[in-house]
Amino acid sequence: MAKITLSKLRHSYLSTPKSDSDYALKEIDLDWNDGGAYALLGPSGCGKSTLLNIISGLLVPSEGQILFDDRDVTALPPDQRNIAQVFQFPVIYDTMSVYDNLAFPLRNRGRDEATVHARVMAIAEMLEVTGMLEQKAAGLSPDNKQKISMGRGLVREDVNVVMFDEPLTVIDPHLKWKLRSKLKELHQRVKATMIYVTHDQTEALTFADQVVVMQLGEVVQIGTPVELFERPAHTFVGHFIGSPGMNILPCELNQGTAVFAGQPIALEGPVQGAADGKTEIGIRPEFVALADHGLPAMVTKVSDVGRHTVVECEAGGQRVNAVVEANAPAKGSAVHLAFRQDMTRLYVDGWLATSPAADEQGAA
Numbered sequence: 260m261a262k263i264t265l266s267k268l269r270h271s272y273l274s275t276p277k278s279d280s281d282y283a284l285k286e287i288d289l290d291w292n293d294g295g296a297y298a299l300l301g302p303s304g305c306g307k308s309t310l311l312n313i314i315s316g317l318l319v320p321s322e323g324q325i326l327f328d329d330r331d332v333t334a335l336p337p338d339q340r341n342i343a344q345v346f347q348f349p350v351i352y353d354t355m356s357v358y359d360n361l362a363f364p365l366r367n368r369g370r371d372e373a374t375v376h377a378r379v380m381a382i383a384e385m386l387e388v389t390g391m392l393e394q395k396a397a398g399l400s401p402d403n404k405q406k407i408s409m410g411r412g413l414v415r416e417d418v419n420v421v422m423f424d425e426p427l428t429v430i431d432p433h434l435k436w437k438l439r440s441k442l443k444e445l446h447q448r449v450k451a452t453m454i455y456v457t458h459d460q461t462e463a464l465t466f467a468d469q470v471v472v473m474q475l476g477e478v479v480q481i482g483t484p485v486e487l488f489e490r491p492a493h494t495f496v497g498h499f500i501g502s503p504g505m506n507i508l509p510c511e512l513n514q515g516t517a518v519f520a521g522q523p524i525a526l527e528g529p530v531q532g533a534a535d536g537k538t539e540i541g542i543r544p545e546f547v548a549l550a551d552h553g554l555p556a557m558v559t560k561v562s563d564v565g566r567h568t569v570v571e572c573e574a575g576g577q578r579v580n581a582v583v584e585a586n587a588p589a590k591g592s593a594v595h596l597a598f599r600q601d602m603t604r605l606y607v608d609g610w611l612a613t614s615p616a617a618d619e620q621g622a623a
């Protein structure tokens with residue numbers, strides 16, 4: 260295993276890129292620590308595959324370096340990088356047995372049969388496929404084929420990193436949650452550095468200890484699932500993570516207090532910097548409560564989503580969502596909304612501009 264460092268990485272598919280928009284990857288500086296469980300999360304076209312292909316060596320970046328520990332591998336081809344990859348679709352040999360499929364990456368590198376056997380049995384046990392080891396892979400269900408594909412990615416102990424590229428695409432929805440938690444458990448047992456690429460927030464948040472969120476060729480935030488939920492560094496992260504996403508409301512600033520729809524809204528703490536760009540309040544629906552006083556609003560939709568209810572309101576010409584546990588008002592009701600102050604952020608030109616109040620920082 261190795262620590263992977265991406266240093267001043269940029270990539271353009273054009274031969275003579277002129278402006279920032281010609282780059283599929285703008286500047287990326289990133290460390291993937293040895294043994295970490297990472298997710299690379301972002302919408303289609305944000306640059307995830309480009310980044311993955313640069314790490315695996317399929318693509319040489321226009322600028323910058325890739326280091327495995329302190330070794331510069333930027334110019335090395337894929338077969339010299341010692342990486343395992345699991346793709347969207349199963350990569351297995353149909354005519355071979357499940358056992359031989361799992362053994363293949365080890366035999367291919369000349370490991371002795373005793374080692375091969377011990378490792379195959381260990382991985383099969385972790386994946387709960389021991390009972391099918393003698394079967395031909397051709398007869399397996401798509402889910403089991405993908406499980407074996409994952410097993411082939413995990414079977415070698417000497418790889419620098421295991422990369423999963425949307426590995427649950429072919430998995431039946433009702434089995435997805437099972438494999439998601441299985442992968443998390445596997446990471447804890449195998450302790451390899453793993454990078455899991457997905458556009459699905461549930462997959463990313465279930466699997467990863469650290470989630471790297473990308474947008475338009477840039478990393479906008481790296482954080483734990485809780486950090487991304489509680490303190491999005493950018494309105495994009497607020498929108499993209501959470502269901503429904505963060506409420507983002509245009510506002511004015513008046514001596515450190517935000518004003519939205521003529522109402523003062525108390526922020527979590529002081530605003531950093533000049534705040535002379537586009538100013539917006541960010542508050543998650545989970546921290547908006549229905550109250551006797553506060554921002555006047557009209558309920559426009561009520562959706563029961565299982566454990567809680569999403570109350571969609573209109574205030575100041577904007578949609579504001581609130582998540583309530585019980586006693587949701589009816590559509591058309593006039594209500595007041597109260598924002599939990601320590602969770603009310605200010606964003607300037609999309610970026611987080613408030614920090615917690617001093618007493619909150621002391622408590623943290």
Ligand SMILES: Nc1ncnc2c1ncn2[C@@H]1O[C@H](COP(=O)(O)OP(=O)(O)OP(=O)(O)O)[C@@H](O)[C@H]1O
Binds near residue numbers: 272301303306308
């Ligand atoms: N071979 C290529 N030639 C030219 N442009 C490309 C090529 N591959 C990707 N791009 C462009 O680079 C940008 C990033 O694409 P990339 O495939 O890395 O994104 P992604 O996040 O992996 O998307 P998806 O989830 O759809 O695979 C996009 O604008 C895409 O159109």
